[in-house]
Amino acid sequence: MLFRGLSFTLSDGELLRVAGANGSGKTTLLKILCGLLAPEAGEVRWRGQPIKALREEYARQLVYLGHAPAVKDDLTAAENLSIACTLAGVAAAPQSVRDALEAYGLPRGDVPVRRLSQGQRRRAALARLLLSEAAPLWLLDEPFTALDAGAASFTGELIARQVARGGAAVFTTHQDAPISAAVARVIELA
Amino acid sequence: MIAAIRCVLRRDLLLALRRPSDVATALLFFIIVASLFPLGVGAEPNQLRAIAPGVIWVSALLSSMLSLARLFAVDHADGTLEQMLLGAAPLGAVAAAKVFAHWLVAGLPLVAIAPVIALQYDMPVPLYGTLALSLLLGTPVLSFIGAIGAALTLGLRGGGVLLALLVLPLYVPVLIFGAGSVDMAAAGLSALGQLQLLAALLVVSAAFAPWAIAAALRISTE
Numbered sequence: 001m002l003f004r005g006l007s008f009t010l011s012d013g014e015l016l017r018v019a020g021a022n023g024s025g026k027t028t029l030l031k032i033l034c035g036l037l038a039p040e041a042g043e044v045r046w047r048g049q050p051i052k053a054l055r056e057e058y059a060r061q062l063v064y065l066g067h068a069p070a071v072k073d074d075l076t077a078a079e080n081l082s083i084a085c086t087l088a089g090v091a092a093a094p095q096s097v098r099d100a101l102e103a104y105g106l107p108r109g110d111v112p113v114r115r116l117s118q119g120q121r122r123r124a125a126l127a128r129l130l131l132s133e134a135a136p137l138w139l140l141d142e143p144f145t146a147l148d149a150g151a152a153s154f155t156g157e158l159i160a161r162q163v164a165r166g167g168a169a170v171f172t173t174h175q176d177a178p179i180s181a182a183v184a185r186v187i188e189l190a
Numbered sequence: 191m192i193a194a195i196r197c198v199l200r201r202d203l204l205l206a207l208r209r210p211s212d213v214a215t216a217l218l219f220f221i222i223v224a225s226l227f228p229l230g231v232g233a234e235p236n237q238l239r240a241i242a243p244g245v246i247w248v249s250a251l252l253s254s255m256l257s258l259a260r261l262f263a264v265d266h267a268d269g270t271l272e273q274m275l276l277g278a279a280p281l282g283a284v285a286a287a288k289v290f291a292h293w294l295v296a297g298l299p300l301v302a303i304a305p306v307i308a309l310q311y312d313m314p315v316p317l318y319g320t321l322a323l324s325l326l327l328g329t330p331v332l333s334f335i336g337a338i339g340a341a342l343t344l345g346l347r348g349g350g351v352l353l354a355l356l357v358l359p360l361y362v363p364v365l366i367f368g369a370g371s372v373d374m375a376a377a378g379l380s381a382l383g384q385l386q387l388l389a390a391l392l393v394v395s396a397a398f399a400p401w402a403i404a405a406a407l408r409i410s411t412e
């Protein structure tokens with residue numbers, strides 16, 4: 001059992017940080033929140049309704065960026081991003097995909113992700129945040145790992161903007177997060 | 191939903207195009223397995239003609255198995271499967287698109303190359319049509335059934351062997367009707383009955399397998 005008796009509500013415009021040591025269940029909690037894992041007991045509700053019943057309807061409201069960058073090595077960053085957006089039900093024009101990647105400082109041109117560094121791969125995955133401004137809930141698992149200071153603070157800025165827009169965000173981290181917005185709450189998993 | 195299906199189909203075909211060796215291995219495996227039998231059983235023409243449909247069909251089963259192990263495993267490893275599970279489109283539709291893409295790159299080439307193998311076995315030319323048609327109807331069924339097994343064994347150690355144990359028995363009806371149709375045609379009878387049964391299997395598996403695959407994926411990713 002990783003954790004028990006955990007209960008919280010996240011309102012619009014709130015930012016929640018899940019902290020804890022390695023293996024304390026941060027990723028598990030996030031996977032439960034997005035519906036990839038079912039909790040042993042209890043339930044997750046979205047606007048009062050259990051997410052198990054909502055399924056795709058709930059999935060359309062959220063962006064989940066997991067531990068793995070979820071990019072295909074043989075595809076370019078632009079191809080990866082537009083596929084990720086289409087699967088999430090977001091129509092992304094080629095120009096906005098290019099802009100998002102450029103904003104994240106990824107090289108132009110058709111370079112397969114295989115040739116990019118670990119940090120650049122991470123950036124390619126995070127660029128989805130720029131195209132997911134309509135999603136009211138962001139669930140980000142360790143968004144700052146492998147990023148350099150510039151990209152990390154840019155990511156922090158995006159999260160702050162999401163919160164300022166009235167969206168909610170949950171992120172996990174075991175280090176200090178470069179986010180200017182006030183973290184509404186911290187859940188410390190022991 | 192249509193956009194998601196098109197997107198997954200395009201993505202998997204693009205991935206296959208960028209990595210043509212994966213497609214080539216399954217096809218070469220089919221050709222090699224089918225070519226081993228004459229070396230083993232001897233080159234007596236009548237005997238070869240008699241075993242040809244069975245051998246070609248068994249080789250197709252094995253080849254389709256070989257490529258199925260990777261159907262979801264790669265997406266599972268790099269995290270893209272999670273994104274499909276959380277996608278806006280129903281998982282069953284996405285799974286069906288993946289299976290169809292798998293058939294296009296792993297099943298359709300077998301249909302095209304089968305007459306060449308048949309030539310090796312001195313199969314009479316009028317039977318080529320029946321053979322190709324039976325493979326055309328049967329190989330998608332193999333992909334659908336195999337994908338359920340691939341989804342169930344996802345992330346298991348030794349999943350490849352388990353997949354074979356799980357899926358090969360389920361392939362038996364397809365093998366019987368597929369090879370049977372060519373045998374019927376070889377005996378001068380109408381193969382229509384067998385082909386219709388294969389078509390029925392295809393319709394049933396296309397209708398139900400996607401949802402079974404989706405359920406299996408949810409179970410094995412939990």
